[in-house]
Amino acid sequence: MKKWIWMMTVLTAIVVLAACGNQGKTEGTKEETVTVKDMLNKDGVKIKKNPKKVVVFDMGSLDTLDKLGVNVTALPKQVVPKYLSKYEDDKYENVGGLKEPNFEKIAEIKPDLIIIQSRQSDAFDEFSEIAPTILMDVDTANYMESFKKNATTLGEIFDKEDEVKKELAAIDQKVDALKKQAKELKQNGLVIMANDSKMTAFGAKSRYGLIHDVFGITPADQKLEPSDKHGQSISYEYMVKTNPDYLFVIDRGAAIGEETSAKQLVENDYVKSVKAVKNNHVVYLNSDMWYLSGGGLESLTAMIDEVKQGIDQK
Structure with missing residues (x-):
């Protein structure tokens, strides 16, 4: 009898531990998100941190992601800056032109994030139906403020905050020297x-x-x-x-x-x-x-x- 009670106690403990283990695993794998607000997402849009499939229509953002070592999935290859010509390679999907996005192709990719600029803002709703979409334009009337905000936002999304802070500090030094x-x-x-x-x-x-x-x-x-x-x-x-x-x-x-x-x-x-x-x-x-x-x-x-x-x- 005592032996039977002892065995039941052990089995119960194993079940409880297993349940706790599964709960811990579920909590540990819960996806982190970043809330981004911009001119098109005034109430904010939740972006999954470290998105795997990223479609980029803003060349300034492509530049920043390249500098940070972040992989992108697709871009419009109609006009790519020469210094970013590696993105013309076939391993990167072509999603149309800056003014004529290929929405069918974008939908096939099933992106986790789409980054656009003002040229595509009229099609924001179409982009948003496919995936969370953010606007990364620079405000020319407040250039440095908006530039830093964009870089910081990308740093938060892709866990590159420290790298962004370092780059921005170096840029500030260069700007100060040039102004002088x-x-x-x-x-x-x-x-x-x-x-x-x-x-x-x-x-x-x-x-x-x-x-x-x-x-x-x-x-x-x-x-x-x-x-x-x-x-x-x-x-x-x-x-x-x-x-x-x-x-x-x-x-x-x-x-x-x-x-x-x-x-x-x-x-x-x-x-x-x-x-x-x-x-x-x-x-x-x-x-x-x-x-x-x-x-x-x-x-x-x-x-x-x-x-x-x-x-x-x-």
Whole structure:
């Protein structure tokens, strides 16, 4: 009898331990999430931490994820920045163009997360039906604040918080050094984009306004209003009248694989009297980074270095 009672006690203990073990296993494997709020997810959207299948439409985010060593599953391969050309490999799925996503292909992938930019914002509902979708645009009027928020959010999602903090601290140091250099330079600059036979200019708080707002270069035209992503159309007469000390040039054609036109458009007899042209202070910026993927950890670092090197040409 005693032996039977002893055996029942042992069996009961084993069952209880097994149940506790299973409960601990269930609790231990509970998925962690991060809640992300943006212009399209004002109430917040829950994202599973360390998502395995990630579709990226924002090249700045692709840049940051690449820098952090995070794998992505798919992207639009229509126009990929040259320095990110490894993502053109067949092991990465092609999900259409920046303006024409292939929703059927995206649905087949069954992603855990989709990252978009403003170009795709009109299709947010369609993306969200497939998987949690977040917007990673940089606010040009508050560039550094939104850039840091985006990088920090990606760090939280992919357990890379420490790496992001380190990268942001290094970028802050570079920005501070450039601002000091720009202040000591005591010269102004004008940012223009060459697009085929047309030129557009960008002032403070605009798409490329960080050259003034963040880097500290004085605008050559203080009255140039913030504009849309394409800038304000300008003429050679405007350039001569404005007469900037430095010209910072972005070649849209080079960025999207069309014929480059910037040098012929900017440096010619019409503007040879402009100080920037006359003194060899025309700085041709990396169009891949400025036009396609600005706002990434790698691209912003390179953008700072480019402007610094440009104004070193005293």
